[in-house]
Amino acid sequence: MADAKGRLTQVVLGGETLHRISSLQQADREQAVRDLARENEFYLPGHPDMQSILHLSIQEGRLVFDVRDENGQPIQAVLLALGPFKMLIRDYRMLLDSYAGAVAEGREARIQAIDMGRRGLHNEGAELMMKRLDGKVVIDFSTARRLFTLVCAMHQKL
Secondary structure, eight states, rough: OOTTEEEEEEEEOSOOOOOOOHHHHHHHHHHHHHHHSOOOOOTTOOOOOOOOEEEEETTTEHHHEEEEOOTEEEEEEEEEEGGGGGHHHHHHHHHHHHHHHHHHHHOOOHHHHHHHHHHHHHHHHHHHHHHHHHTOOOEEEEHHHHHHHHHHHHHOOO
16 A cells, blocks of 8 residues: 555564574664664554554464554554464574574675575565465565564574
8 A cells, every 4th residue: 555654663572582592683683673663564454544563572372463552552463373484484594594604604605695595585484474464464575574584583492
């Protein structure tokens, strides 16, 4: 919806992870939050102009989108099963580990190849995010990519 002004004004990450995230995952997470704060399209159907705060967490194997109004009052929670994302998250973690190894070894060609693979996984994750949120939350592709990055950084060990 090109005329929509619905967007996230803030993203709050919640829940606990069972593992420490790498410095690369931390950097990805921080960049995704900054990018989302700067530019996004996110709103509940029927509320195309809503400015909202998203409390994003993983609870009991579910991805929780706790959408709140500008004053922090709960509006709606959207829960998604993590099962459909598991393979992509595992692949993304493997790519991050390979990327860190290639950087440590100074293998520029390998770094570039891994980075292309990461972009491909981000795109696949974004498409899945959009599909799973269809009818529940309206998001654009860039917002979906950034949310997928956050899910990967937050995800508990599978």
